[in-house]
Amino acid sequence: xxxxxxxLLAIPFLLVLLTGLTHGFLPPDNINYLTMADTQFGQICHxxxxxxxxxxxxxxxxxxxxHWLTGLDLFYASKILNLALLVAxxxxxxQVVRSVNLALVLAFNPFTIQSAIESxxxxxxxxxxxxxxxxxxxxxxxxxxxxxYFLGVLIAIVIGCFSxxxxxxxxxxxxLCSFLLLKQKNWKLLPAFVLAAALFVLxxxxxxDFDMERIPxxxxxxxxxxxxxxxxxxxxxxxxxxxxxxxxxWKKSGYKLDxxxxxxxxxxxxxxxxxVMILTLRSMFQFDFFGIRFVGLGYGLILAAVLxxxxxEVNKVRLPLVIVGIVLMYLAVTEASVxxxxxxxxxxxxxxxxxxxxxxxxxxxxxxxxxxxDRQWIHxxxxxxxxxxxxxxxxxxxxxxxxxxxxxxxxxxxxxxxxKPCKIYFDLQQDINTYINQKYRTGLSEYQLQFSATARDxxxxxxxxxxxxxx
Numbered sequence: 001x002x003x004x005x006x007x008l009l010a011i012p013f014l015l016v017l018l019t020g021l022t023h024g025f026l027p028p029d030n031i032n033y034l035t036m037a038d039t040q041f042g043q044i045c046h047x048x049x050x051x052x053x054x055x056x057x058x059x060x061x062x063x064x065x066x067h068w069l070t071g072l073d074l075f076y077a078s079k080i081l082n083l084a085l086l087v088a089x090x091x092x093x094x095q096v097v098r099s100v101n102l103a104l105v106l107a108f109n110p111f112t113i114q115s116a117i118e119s120x121x122x123x124x125x126x127x128x129x130x131x132x133x134x135x136x137x138x139x140x141x142x143x144x145x146x147x148x149y150f151l152g153v154l155i156a157i158v159i160g161c162f163s164x165x166x167x168x169x170x171x172x173x174x175x176l177c178s179f180l181l182l183k184q185k186n187w188k189l190l191p192a193f194v195l196a197a198a199l200f201v202l203x204x205x206x207x208x209d210f211d212m213e214r215i216p217x218x219x220x221x222x223x224x225x226x227x228x229x230x231x232x233x234x235x236x237x238x239x240x241x242x243x244x245x246x247x248x249x250w251k252k253s254g255y256k257l258d259x260x261x262x263x264x265x266x267x268x269x270x271x272x273x274x275x276v277m278i279l280t281l282r283s284m285f286q287f288d289f290f291g292i293r294f295v296g297l298g299y300g301l302i303l304a305a306v307l308x309x310x311x312x313e314v315n316k317v318r319l320p321l322v323i324v325g326i327v328l329m330y331l332a333v334t335e336a337s338v339x340x341x342x343x344x345x346x347x348x349x350x351x352x353x354x355x356x357x358x359x360x361x362x363x364x365x366x367x368x369x370x371x372x373x374d375r376q377w378i379h380x381x382x383x384x385x386x387x388x389x390x391x392x393x394x395x396x397x398x399x400x401x402x403x404x405x406x407x408x409x410x411x412x413x414x415x416x417x418x419x420k421p422c423k424i425y426f427d428l429q430q431d432i433n434t435y436i437n438q439k440y441r442t443g444l445s446e447y448q449l450q451f452s453a454t455a456r457d458x459x460x461x462x463x464x465x466x467x468x469x470x471x
Contacts, residue, residue: 012326020079020117030119034074036060053207058162059121078119085123092130096137110238111296124163132156145188157196173273217286220443231290241325249313257309264308271301405440410454
């Protein structure tokens with residue numbers, strides 16, 4: 001009976017692992033993680049021969065460690081790492097809530113499923129949060145802040161901040177929400193937060209010249225809020241199976257909730273604060289628009305908070321039913337995103353390795369080749385073969401410079417190209433016409449042309465003349 005229980009528990013973990021190995025497509029951010037983890041052409045966490053400050057170094061370091069310990073290539077090492085982090089996250093949450101069913105809901109949500117499959121550092125973020133919760137649970141249980149618990153809190157915050165920069169402001173919210181559980185004892189953890197903050201500030205100061213420009217959000221506040229609501233509805237829809245289980249438990253309880261569950265208040269407060277945080281940050285700065293990897297964590301914590309108020313009934317739900325709910329949620333997430341990508345074939349893996357190799361090399365100006373193209377070079381199965389066969393020894397630069405949606409005046413184009421050799425890479429004239437007339441959204445019904453008229457004329461002329469000199 002015990003063995004069958006373990007086998008049931010293994011199902012969602014194995015599904016995530018196998019999907020990652022076969023369809024674990026890497027978005028552009030996650031290719032950068034593997035590039036940082038690679039040590040073939042230079043130091044770890046370096047790209048192009050210099051430190052890479054766009055993303056923190058903890059997750060690439062962990063990928064490299066798994067690669068070194070197992071001998072697996074970086075792609076497979078990242079999948080094994082995320083499985084291990086997911087198991088550790090489940091264990092930490094289980095120790096806190098003492099419920100397999102609730103721990104499964106906390107460990108598996110749209111946020112974690114997609115991130116684990118696509119080698120996302122968000123799993124490191126969630127593990128750090130779970131470890132922090134475990135330390136707070138032990139402090140609350142022992143009614144004292146022992147040295148090992150203090151160090152555990154410090155380690156959790158450091159892991160979080162060095163996995164995703166967003167964990168830094170999130171840690172402030174964690175400290176404030178922890179008063180719900182620890183009350184005055186929470187002040188004893190303040191030095192751990194201050195020390196972690198000092199390490200984080202020093203790290204960011206060291207990388208101040210190696211980060212990407214942060215620009216104000218060009219979209220209207222109305223559009224940003226609209227996108228937030230749209231992504232929120234999608235995330236909640238993905239979590240419908242565990243939501244239905246929760247509604248069934250609510251009915252069984254006589255529509256009563258246990259408001260004495262302090263952990264419920266904590267998870268709910270953290271989830272809500274997290275959502276307010278990402279909405280505020282996105283309103284101030286431009287980065288990827290809200291997706292389930294942003295809002296999924298917040299709504300997952302709010303769902304867990306409600307289920308904790310129904311813990312007696314939730315614990316009575318048979319494990320197979322909970323596993324079915326998790327699997328249905330997994331299918332919804334993967335069908336909406338993951339399974340739309342091709343399988344990870346040997347050709348795709350080779351293209352990915354070529355991408356890492358070219359991004360990792362320390363290129364001198366004479367080796368540069370600028371390729372302006374409508375092809376998504378981040379999709380290896382589509383673009384890498386054509387581009388890299390032509391510019392195998394070059395460093396490929398693209399306009400527009402993703403992920404930012406911005407206006408490209410001629411002076412901006414000149415700054416990007418500098419003295420580098422160029423190649424306008426399109427299959428057909430109509431492709432470049434489509435490319436130079438692309439627009440980005442700034443309001444509910446407002447759009448802005450990506451390139452100015454001067455920049456558009458320049459790119460068309462270079463393509464028509466087959467001119468490889470930038471200026």
